[in-house]
Amino acid sequence: xxxxxxxxxxxxxxxxxxxxxxxxxxxxxxxxxxxxxxxxxxxxxxxxxxxxxxxxxxxxxxxxxxxxxxxxxxxxxxxxxxxxxxxxxxxxxxxxxxxxxxxxxxxxxxxxxxxxxxxxxxxxxxxxxxxxxxxxxxxxxx
Amino acid sequence: xxxxxxxxxxxxxxxxxxxxxxxxxxxxxxxxxxxxxxxxxxxxxxxxxxxxxxxxxxxxxxxxxxxxxxxxxxxxxxxxxxxxxxxxxxxxxxxxxxxxxxxxxxxxxxxxxxxxxxxxxxxxxxxxxxxxxxxxxxxxxx
Amino acid sequence: xxxxxxxxxxxxxxxxxxxxxxxxxxxxxxxxxxxxxxxxxxxxxxxxxxxxxxxxxxxxxxxxxxxxxxxxxxxxxxxxxxxxxxxxxxxxxxxxxxxxxxxxxxxxxxxxxxxxxxxxxxxxxxxxxxxxxxxxxxxxxx
Amino acid sequence: xxxxxxxxxxxxxxxxxxxxxxxxxxxxxxxxxxxxxxxxxxxxxxxxxxxxxxxxxxxxxxxxxxxxxxxxxxxxxxxxxxxxxxxxxxxxxxxxxxxxxxxxxxxxxxxxxxxxxxxxxxxxxxxxxxxxxxxxxxxxxx
Numbered sequence: 001x002x003x004x005x006x007x008x009x010x011x012x013x014x015x016x017x018x019x020x021x022x023x024x025x026x027x028x029x030x031x032x033x034x035x036x037x038x039x040x041x042x043x044x045x046x047x048x049x050x051x052x053x054x055x056x057x058x059x060x061x062x063x064x065x066x067x068x069x070x071x072x073x074x075x076x077x078x079x080x081x082x083x084x085x086x087x088x089x090x091x092x093x094x095x096x097x098x099x100x101x102x103x104x105x106x107x108x109x110x111x112x113x114x115x116x117x118x119x120x121x122x123x124x125x126x127x128x129x130x131x132x133x134x135x136x137x138x139x140x141x142x
Numbered sequence: 143x144x145x146x147x148x149x150x151x152x153x154x155x156x157x158x159x160x161x162x163x164x165x166x167x168x169x170x171x172x173x174x175x176x177x178x179x180x181x182x183x184x185x186x187x188x189x190x191x192x193x194x195x196x197x198x199x200x201x202x203x204x205x206x207x208x209x210x211x212x213x214x215x216x217x218x219x220x221x222x223x224x225x226x227x228x229x230x231x232x233x234x235x236x237x238x239x240x241x242x243x244x245x246x247x248x249x250x251x252x253x254x255x256x257x258x259x260x261x262x263x264x265x266x267x268x269x270x271x272x273x274x275x276x277x278x279x280x281x282x283x284x
Numbered sequence: 285x286x287x288x289x290x291x292x293x294x295x296x297x298x299x300x301x302x303x304x305x306x307x308x309x310x311x312x313x314x315x316x317x318x319x320x321x322x323x324x325x326x327x328x329x330x331x332x333x334x335x336x337x338x339x340x341x342x343x344x345x346x347x348x349x350x351x352x353x354x355x356x357x358x359x360x361x362x363x364x365x366x367x368x369x370x371x372x373x374x375x376x377x378x379x380x381x382x383x384x385x386x387x388x389x390x391x392x393x394x395x396x397x398x399x400x401x402x403x404x405x406x407x408x409x410x411x412x413x414x415x416x417x418x419x420x421x422x423x424x425x426x
Numbered sequence: 427x428x429x430x431x432x433x434x435x436x437x438x439x440x441x442x443x444x445x446x447x448x449x450x451x452x453x454x455x456x457x458x459x460x461x462x463x464x465x466x467x468x469x470x471x472x473x474x475x476x477x478x479x480x481x482x483x484x485x486x487x488x489x490x491x492x493x494x495x496x497x498x499x500x501x502x503x504x505x506x507x508x509x510x511x512x513x514x515x516x517x518x519x520x521x522x523x524x525x526x527x528x529x530x531x532x533x534x535x536x537x538x539x540x541x542x543x544x545x546x547x548x549x550x551x552x553x554x555x556x557x558x559x560x561x562x563x564x565x566x567x568x
Contacts, residue, residue, distance in 0.1 A: 149479075185483060186483060210484065213483075214482045215482055216482065225508050229511060229525045230488065230525065232491075232523045233487065233488035233491045233492065233520075233523040234487040235520055236520070237484050238484045238488075
């Protein structure tokens with residue numbers, strides 16, 4: 001049976017990633033927090049990225065890492081016990097990181113991608129990533 | 143004298159990078175070539191990125207490397223003699239790469255950033271990056 | 285409008301970086317602390333470096349990392365909560381580090397570069413980096 | 427006998443490195459070639475560095491690699507057969523590189539350090555590194 005060998009899965013498209021990115025940028029500008037914002041697919045590959053003027057340049061790396069971690073963990077980033085987060089960072093060659101601001105985009109129980117913001121305070125990063133995720137979820141509603 | 147210690151220089155903004163990215167995406171769709179497209183600032187830090195549906199996912203890395211190389215070299219990428227390109231890649235820890243498709247964005251003789259496309263045939267990558275660069279240059283014309 | 289696409293920004297020159305380095309070296313010798321001293325531009329690229337006789341050689345790396353971190357964070361290094369500093373180091377591929385001794389060079393609210401010292405006790409590193417930064421700020425005063 | 431267990435060796439000091447750097451900078455400015463210039467000690471650790479305005483920023487890495495390679499090889503860089511250069515780059519984790527512009531500083535048959543320039547054409551890189559090396563050799567003459 002085909003379903004044993006291959007299965008259909010929902011994938012975030014570039015247009016979906018761009019929609020998330022634009023909504024996150026709009027939120028960042030609304031609350032006046034310059035951010036690095038990254039959107040990845042369910043496999044952790046980068047789909048869309050923006051670094052707004054004034055955002056910390058090293059956060060280009062953490063934005064991508066947070067999005068990859070959220071896609072892999074199937075949950076918001078930054079919620080692991082600290083020591084487990086450190087151990088996981090070592091165990092994954094610094095790919096899995098434990099900072100808030102990364103959110104999976106989950107549809108019908110399936111992770112289709114993830115979005116993260118990095119450069120602001122934690123609540124700002126989370127709110128901005130959330131605005132991006134919510135724009136995708138709203139667009140997918142029947 | 144102040145001009146010895148610091149100098150004023152033109153910098154590509156995120157809006158400028160987004161303009162370049164959108165023009166490059168439009169060109170990629172017009173000629174039906176899925177691409178990874180990266181825009182960096184003059185110091186090589188990522189400003190904007192898109193991976194279109196169907197683009198090779200490992201080319202996310204080459205798109206960024208090409209853009210950084212173009213910003214550093216102050217010239218189009220992929221024009222070095224092959225052996226020199228290889229030696230330069232080693233010498234820069236794989237940062238400087240010798241593949242076509244990266245173009246500096248030059249205003250009044252000054253590099254303000256760079257754009258690159260990666261995933262297509264060389265002429266397509268170059269045309270798509272060129273569309274992005276030209277959109278910035280056109281917008282900056284008085 | 286041009287200001288949306290590109291903006292003018294102040295950049296530390298090599299001469300500015302050399303001025304900072306010389307002032308930091310003078311301070312290090314005055315208080316007899318051998319140091320690694322690094323000056324980077326606003327995008328984190330190395331402009332000037334010195335390792336004084338007797339300075340710890342592995343601190344060549346931490347001096348550069350501290351300067352890059354200060355340029356990115358727009359603030360002095362080493363002031364983050366310890367666990368956040370560790371998580372940020374992982375999240376940025378060890379680029380963002382949480383050790384004192386890195387200071388941004390800020391002119392009119394804009395980061396134009398950063399300087400860091402590494403090898404001494406924290407207060408010495410900070411004083412030596414501060415001497416370098418202050419030399420630039422003094423030279424830029426009208 | 428002490429000479430079996432430890433030996434006296436001549437070491438380039440920071441002042442020696444700074445002398446080499448200044449002479450190389452003077453040469454680069456004389457022939458109007460913006461460069462990245464690196465000086466390392468006999469063990470390959472960075473002593474002094476300068477990136478002149480307009481020099482390619484990725485060449486910050488190749489300048490350091492060339493200087494380390496010259497110190498290790500005890501000869502000018504870029505003179506190996508191409509394939510051997512590639513194999514050596516792989517074998518050393520990209521530390522040993524095969525591009526001209528790195529010169530050992532040799533006193534009484536002993537390598538006391540090395541200097542390299544990177545960003546210009548090969549003859550310029552070599553001339554500029556040579557000016558730095560020669561300044562040290564001249565200063566050491568009785």
